Amino acid sequence: MARSDVQLMLDVKAGDEQSFALLLHRYRSPLVNFLYRMVRNREQAEDLAQEVFLRVYRAREEYVPSAKFTTWLFRIATNLALNSLRDNRYQRMEISLDAPVTVDAEDGEEKLLDVAEKHPNIEQHLVEDARRKLIRHAIDKLPEKQRAAVLLHKYQELDYGEISKILNCSESALKSLLFRAYETLRVELAPLVAQQGKVG
Amino acid sequence: MSCSKMEGKILGFVDWRLKEGERLEMEKHLSTCAACQLRVNQFRAVNSLLDELPMIEPSPAFDIRVHARVAAEPVKQSWWAWFTPSPRVALLASMLLLGAVWVGYEATPPMPFGDPKEADLQMMQDMPVLEDHDVISSFEPLKDLPQPVQADEADQTNQTM
Numbered sequence: 440m441a442r443s444d445v446q447l448m449l450d451v452k453a454g455d456e457q458s459f460a461l462l463l464h465r466y467r468s469p470l471v472n473f474l475y476r477m478v479r480n481r482e483q484a485e486d487l488a489q490e491v492f493l494r495v496y497r498a499r500e501e502y503v504p505s506a507k508f509t510t511w512l513f514r515i516a517t518n519l520a521l522n523s524l525r526d527n528r529y530q531r532m533e534i535s536l537d538a539p540v541t542v543d544a545e546d547g548e549e550k551l552l553d554v555a556e557k558h559p560n561i562e563q564h565l566v567e568d569a570r571r572k573l574i575r576h577a578i579d580k581l582p583e584k585q586r587a588a589v590l591l592h593k594y595q596e597l598d599y600g601e602i603s604k605i606l607n608c609s610e611s612a613l614k615s616l617l618f619r620a621y622e623t624l625r626v627e628l629a630p631l632v633a634q635q636g637k638v639g
Numbered sequence: 640m641s642c643s644k645m646e647g648k649i650l651g652f653v654d655w656r657l658k659e660g661e662r663l664e665m666e667k668h669l670s671t672c673a674a675c676q677l678r679v680n681q682f683r684a685v686n687s688l689l690d691e692l693p694m695i696e697p698s699p700a701f702d703i704r705v706h707a708r709v710a711a712e713p714v715k716q717s718w719w720a721w722f723t724p725s726p727r728v729a730l731l732a733s734m735l736l737l738g739a740v741w742v743g744y745e746a747t748p749p750m751p752f753g754d755p756k757e758a759d760l761q762m763m764q765d766m767p768v769l770e771d772h773d774v775i776s777s778f779e780p781l782k783d784l785p786q787p788v789q790a791d792e793a794d795q796t797n798q799t800m
């Protein structure tokens with residue numbers, strides 16, 4: 440049976456480097472994806488994810504399994520992401536969030552050149568691509584804390600208790616944060632939401 | 640039950656996070672409130688739109704970089720290293736000894752009103768060897784002495800990282 444996160448971390452604490460490699464393997468993708476959606480830059484997301492693992496490693500000797508491992512891990516990740524966004528704010532202000540959504544290929548996605556070969560129905564692909572860009576754009580426009588709440592809730596599937604510890608707020612504050620975020624997304628994505636309603 | 644009270648639970652209802660009682664209460668409200676029912680449908684639509692975002696794959700060098708950064712961390716000396724003879728231990732011991740001797744000669748403490756506690760305190764404050772922070776703080780093995788850590792405190796430290 441697979442060892443729990445807490446057991447792996449206790450083994451790391453006892454000096455077992457292999458357990459650290461297992462934790463790395465287990466959480467590299469969720470962390471990189473969470474950070475990528477937070478900071479919108481792949482290279483920076485990977486740097487930050489490495490920093491998270493380094494901090495976990497540094498803290499191994501003081502580790503006490505009183506909270507869920509994921510709460511601790513994503514709390515470090517969220518704090519690093521929020522700090523990084525704050526540091527980049529002036530830089531980011533130059534890139535207007537209201538710039539029109541373009542259909543050029545971004546990192547992490549297929550390049551359009553490859554697409555023509557893989558997708559005989561390129562029109563269909565372009566439609567899907569434009570949809571994804573709209574969705575990403577809507578998430579990007581959320582205030583940082585709301586964005587973190589949505590990402591942790593939707594993609595990491597953490598429970599309210601965990602997310603509120605990560606974001607250092609009460610559960611009721613978190614629920615209102617999420618409600619406001621979904622309200623914004625509902626409005627931002629109105630055309631797609633209406634389509635979805637017809638399909639569903 | 641009013642709509643404003645329901646609002647906070649709509650998302651929980653949409654992704655099945657409500658307790659049984661709350662869910663039944665919500666279903667009852669939805670059967671009579673078109674506005675909340677519409678909101679539920681829209682939140683469901685948003686939820687499934689969010690599912691459309693693809694995951695990215697960490698670059699192949701990711702693990703290697705993490706392992707390299709971990710390997711570059713300074714190796715902590717064990718508690719037992721305290722007992723192995725080292726030049727730093729010898730240096731600190733001789734500094735302390737010299738300091739003690741110097742204090743013995745030079746700093747004969749004034750005892751104005753015969754309060755020995757106050758005199759001791761005065762002597763401690765005057766003791767020049769304590770001002771030599773450099774020697775004390777750079778004495779690595781002392782950092783490794785096990786410190787009693789309260790579970791809650793340690794958790795706090797972890798959490799706030």
Ligand SMILES: [Zn+2]
Nearest residue numbers: 642672674675
């Ligand atoms: Zn209602």
